[in-house]
Amino acid sequence: MNGRGNRWELQAVVPSAKGRNLLWHAFSLDTAYLEDADHHEPFEKPGAHLFWILSGHGTLETDGHKYLLQPGNGVWLVDMTKTRTYAPAAGQRLVKRGVRFGGPALENWHKELGGSLQSQFDLKDAQPMHQAFRDIWRICRRKGPGWEWQVHRFLTEMLGILLNSRDALSPNPSDLPTAVLRVLNAIDSKPHYDWRVKELASVAGVSYSGLRTLFCEVMRENLHVYIQRRRLEHAQLLLSDPGLSIKQVAEQMDFSSEFYFSHFFKKLKGASPRAYREQLRGKR
Numbered sequence: 001m002n003g004r005g006n007r008w009e010l011q012a013v014v015p016s017a018k019g020r021n022l023l024w025h026a027f028s029l030d031t032a033y034l035e036d037a038d039h040h041e042p043f044e045k046p047g048a049h050l051f052w053i054l055s056g057h058g059t060l061e062t063d064g065h066k067y068l069l070q071p072g073n074g075v076w077l078v079d080m081t082k083t084r085t086y087a088p089a090a091g092q093r094l095v096k097r098g099v100r101f102g103g104p105a106l107e108n109w110h111k112e113l114g115g116s117l118q119s120q121f122d123l124k125d126a127q128p129m130h131q132a133f134r135d136i137w138r139i140c141r142r143k144g145p146g147w148e149w150q151v152h153r154f155l156t157e158m159l160g161i162l163l164n165s166r167d168a169l170s171p172n173p174s175d176l177p178t179a180v181l182r183v184l185n186a187i188d189s190k191p192h193y194d195w196r197v198k199e200l201a202s203v204a205g206v207s208y209s210g211l212r213t214l215f216c217e218v219m220r221e222n223l224h225v226y227i228q229r230r231r232l233e234h235a236q237l238l239l240s241d242p243g244l245s246i247k248q249v250a251e252q253m254d255f256s257s258e259f260y261f262s263h264f265f266k267k268l269k270g271a272s273p274r275a276y277r278e279q280l281r282g283k284r
Contacts, residue, residue: 008032010140023152024103029137034058034094037087040080046106047080050158051098052126057244057252058094061085063116068192068252069094072237073126076119077162079110089248099133101155113162117203118189121165132158179204179211180218187227191234192253195227232268235261239277246273 009030027047031054032038052075060067063082078084080100088094123129132154139150166185176184186203187195200223201211215223231253238249250261265273 010137021104023148024101024155025148026136026140026151026155027100027102029099029133029140031095031097032086034086034088034096037085039085040083042083043080045081045102047100047102048106048110049076049078049080049084049098049100051076051078051096052129054095054097056088056092056094057248058086058088058092060119061087062119065116065119067120067190069096070238070252071241073123075121075123075126075129075162077110077113077121078119079116082116089251097133099136099155099158103152103155109159113166114185114189118186120189121162122188122191123161123165129158129161132161176218177214179206180215183211183215183223187230191230194231194254197223228268232265235265235273236269236276239273240280246277249273 009028009032011028034056053069053071055071056069058069060069060076060078062078062084067076069076069086086094086096136151136154139147139154166188182204183200186200187193197212198208201208204211206214212223215221215226219226235249235253238244238252239246244252246262247258250258253261255261255264262272262274265271265276269276271279
């Protein structure tokens with residue numbers, strides 16, 4: 001384990017040539033403390049960076065897409081063959097933890113999980129992911145008998161958590177049409193974002209009018225109403241974090257000002273963000 005300035009990192013030894021053809025292998029595991037933007041050029045071979053945020057807030061920019069980074073149950077899977085920049089918010093230190101790995105058919109995994117367009121995963125419970133990281137760290141330090149297979153097993157478990165979060169392993173995912181599933185997954189990957197129906201139609205691979213009709217028929221809800229409801233739910237989650245000011249919440253929700261965010265929140269919730277927080281304090 002190397003303590004190099006603002007990063008604690010463990011370099012994992014890649015398995016033998018035969019093992020490399022069959023197993024996932026960890027390139028490195030680390031906890032990085034960022035006070036400035038950390039930019040990476042494309043990796044020379046297929047790889048993935050799976051990480052989450054321990055503290056602080058910031059952004060991830062990759063392949064023309066931008067994600068807000070914050071602590072919680074969110075994790076991000078980044079294609080290392082794409083440029084990527086991790087940047088802390090102004091005046092903050094961003095602490096992220098994760099594993100970089102590679103293995104067979106990794107390109108197919110990126111494609112199946114949505115690639116750079118859907119790099120964010122909002123898990124119901126991120127603890128199994130965190131535990132798998134600790135298990136891999138321990139295995140890579142000790143390198144006991146069969147350690148390569150154990151690393152492969154835990155990395156597969158982590159990928160399985162991502163698949164399950166999008167119902168990709170369900171044999172019959174609620175009988176929803178593929179186009180609707182793609183839209184739901186896209187919205188779940190960026191719940192703060194004010195999605196436009198035209199953007200989602202492109203994701204779904206159907207026409208603008210076709211998506212509006214299909215979504216309403218299947219979900220029994222107008223697509224625009226659904227988008228705003230998910231945004232409201234995410235705003236409530238952010239407001240429950242006392243470490244964030246309302247202005248910071250507005251920024252993370254992609255609003256140009258606190259005023260416009262407050263107007264949006266009060267219109268949908270019936271109370272201002274400040275009043276909502278006071279209600280939360282009262283319940284605590």
